[in-house]
Amino acid sequence: MLAILGYAMICVFMFLIMTNRISALIALMVIPSIFALFAGFSFAKIGEMSLAGIEQLAPTGVMLMFAILYFGVMIDAGLFDPVVGKILKFVKGDPLKITLGTAVLVLLISLDGDGTTTYMITISAMLPLYKRIGMHPLILAAIAVLGNSVMNITPWAGAMARVVSALQLEMADVFVPLVPAMVGGSIWVLFTAYVFGLRERKRLGVIDLGDFYSEQQKYSENAATLEGVDTKRPKLRLINFALTVALMVTLILGLVPLQYLFMIAFAVAILINYPKLEEQKARIAAHASNVLAVVSLVFAAGVFTGILSGTKMVDAMANSLVSIIPEAWGPHFAIITAVASMPFTFFMSNDAYYFGILPILAEAASTYGVPAVEVARASLMGPAVHLLSPLVASTYLLVGMVKVDFGEFQRFTLLWAVGTSIIMIAVSLLTGAFSL
Template identity: 55%
Template sequence: MLTWWAYGMVIAFMALIMTKRLSPLTALILVPTTVGILAGFGPGLGEMMLQGVIKLAPTGVMLMFAILYFAVMIDAGLFAPIVSRLVALVHGDPVKVVVGTAVLALLVSLDGDGSTTYMITTAAMLPLYRALGLRPLVLASVTMLASGVMNILPWGGPTARAASALAIDVSDVFVPMVPVMGVGILWVLFVAHRLGRAERKRLSVQRADEEQATLREELANPAYEDDTQHRRPDRLLVNAVLTVVLLAALILALLPLPVLFMLGFAVAALINYPSIEQQKALLARHAGNALAVVGLIFAAGVFTGILSGTKMVDAMANSVVSLVPPALGPYLAIVTGVLSVPFTFFISNDAFYFGVLPVLAKAGQAYGITAAEMARASLVGQPVHLLSPLVPSTFLLVGLAGVDFDDHQRFTLKWALLSACVLLLAGLLLVVIPLVGHR
């Protein structure tokens, strides 16, 4: 019965937000609460919800101050020279802009941290998208697709989880996946090209070419985007140094991420807008964006808290494993790859890799499928995983890009599913993931 409640909750949640009957914020709170009460967990729901919120509280703090920090930098004009140079280089061609976005996101993703990738890519490219009239949805989609492929890196998280859960060496999982990642990167660039062509068609190249001079003037004009009254060109070097130091501290993990962004924001606000009135105006301009993202994070804490506290996650995992028929035993690697798509979307990576994967891997051994091969197959769902409302960094991306979460899901889901298919097919063709067991 618990399994049916779990599936019902997930299906109801997705249906309500995809059809826009409820906003993601209200759905994340009301759907699990209603299901929890109907399933008989009413007395314990408060504690479950609170535990979920507490677990995500540091992430919420980090995202809030990260958004505010980059808001200060954008207002102050840190990225204006970069945008001006990029406009000159791309000659108003949306294809070059979108493909460039993919390349930048792929490069930044080498650090393995999705949040850093989203912050750097969005901060650098969003002003250019606005200047050329490109849809921010394309920026968010391409950036996430790139991050989904690069998330397979050992320091990205899923690969290390899979290796740890199966007690195998990380290199046995990752090294054979490098060619598969190469195929995934080419796919991301192809998608970026396709989306860029669609944007070119929408805007028309002729219009973009005719507006180049105007766009360049606007970028240097104090009236550009109505934000340049807040520009601080005399503090460009200081802001650049501060941002580089902050990103270096993030990569080196000198302090917890929430603390780093709190300090970074405080210093940036003091340098660029020293008076209390200016700082109040700054918060007023960006409070709505920050609140929307942080609200979703805490609402997601309610969802995950109830999902875990009621053991619905465990029930879903056990039900799927038990439903795999013996006839599919020799094909368990493929089954694992397919299951990684919905499972890493609806439940956390930890729940899938430490709860579901070991059971599937043990079953696969009976058919001669090694633990490393099962671990590789389990990674192909990562492009879809990043679209999950249970992934905190996703809210950072949509918040920075200024797009609705549900719009982003609908726009990107097709490409994310195709990315997972490409990774699985590449793994099969390169014999990194076995088509059938070795027995």
């Protein structure tokens, strides 16, 4: 009975999310509560289970809050401004250099974990150059989405946050072993950009930009942040860069808990760049909506996972799933999850997959001795295909800015996106992030 209720809950949850009938935030709290009542649990007991889930996810919410604020301050202060100017100076009128420069820019800007910001900065800086050269805008869109997908598994990005929240794992345990996969994915993105650029160079040749270059360089430097020029701190770029490098090194080495690390990094960053109280308030207010959207989702996920676990629905569902999977496949649950993450995350939202399907897969895998942390890492192998889904809002922003047809964009990019996932899976297997 619990398994039937659990599957019904997942189906209702996914249907409501995918048809935009209710927001993920509301669905995560309301749907499991209703089904727990159907299962015979009292409202007080449901509250206890929900609170237990929220308490387990509170550290993740804290980390995400201050990570978003930190990278928001870095973008506001203009840390990435020189990158655009130097890329334009390097690429000049060579299509091959332009595509490689685009890939480098996307990979750097995507470190903030937000696809919307990445697309706005990248497209604003590079689209006029693509138009002037005569390069196909689909290439720009494809490189942007592939580069962003690789960085979509950073600890402060949405996918990683959902995985850790859904399975109640430590962020560092999931993320650090995936760093080699991110490096492999980044190399694949650069290779893809090289192939695109080589084709365009053969078609167009090298173009003399003339005065356009200097004008566009100035424009791009001004467009490299989403805020006004009064928020930029060009004299502090070296300090901001050193602070960011120190943050990333400390994060990877796991020397300090991520929550405290980002709290201190944000405090230092905002004190250095915006020492006046009014400036600090303005910067925090500017990013408050992003913080609220992400952190509220994490706490709502605590309700979902707390009820799913507390009612034992997830155990019943896992047992039923195990009973229909051939026994010989059991030890390979991680690689099965990795491959399945591509179609799963394309046809359903991140919320539906990571909060609805992943806990079932992890529980089923545990019966074969496959650790939940390996299943968690494997589930993060499909972001490149996921970002081509019509369920991803930021992708609509991308194709809208580039002015290409969504279906044409999907067809153009799909094979390269699958290639990105395959490369990341291969590197993960080679480095032991999860087993075959």
